[in-house]
């Protein structure tokens with residue numbers, strides 16, 4: 001399982017954003033081509049390894065959390081919500097500041113309410129900045145974060161977020177940038 005994901009990560013190009021080594025991968029960038037088998041590998045792994053009966057809503061963070069949330073939603077029949085980079089000004093909208101290793105944005109949460117049982121999915125955790133701010137917003141809303149799942153883990157973001165929030169962050173493959181190339185960190 002996940003061999004496709006590991007293999008594709010080892011092969012993917014890396015570009016520099018300032019001092020930040022940025023891997024370019026179908027799951028995290030939608031380029032150069034997203035093979036359905038790769039997406040299915042990830043979704044089938046989640047379905048095979050998690051009890052999703054309690055989940056009311058899947059939540060994907062724009063942009064690359066969207067394909068994952070969509071695919072998981074279609075296969076499970078669980079509805080999904082997107083945390084957007086655009087404000088809608090709907091009643092109760094929650095604004096969140098997103099800081100990554102190379103960019104910052106505002107994120108906007110609509111459609112998530114107190115006691116919603118949530119599966120939060122995104123493509124990658126690196127510095128943890130995105131996850132940290134979204135998780136804190138869900139805590140303010142009073143939503144119930146049942147699972148937090150990301151296919152790709154890079155750098156120390158996962159540990160930082162787990163320490164700061166007390167939540168368990170599940171990642172499927174851990175990578176490390178060595179000499180500007182992607183390496184897989186085996187458990």
Ligand SMILES: O=P(O)(O)OC[C@H]1O[C@H](OP(=O)(O)OP(=O)(O)O)[C@H](O)[C@@H]1O
Pocket residue numbers: 028029061062063064065099100101103105122123124125126127128129130131157
């Ligand atoms: O752990 P962090 O350092 O916060 O990095 C992880 C975030 O970086 C990307 O978001 P970004 O908005 O840059 O890209 P996207 O719009 O392609 O998802 C990715 O989708 C994660 O949300």
Ligand SMILES: Nc1nc2[nH]cnc2c(=O)[nH]1
Pocket residue numbers: 021022023024025028029100101124125126127154
């Ligand atoms: N594709 C991609 N997304 C990221 N989000 C945070 N870091 C990275 C990275 O190195 N590559």
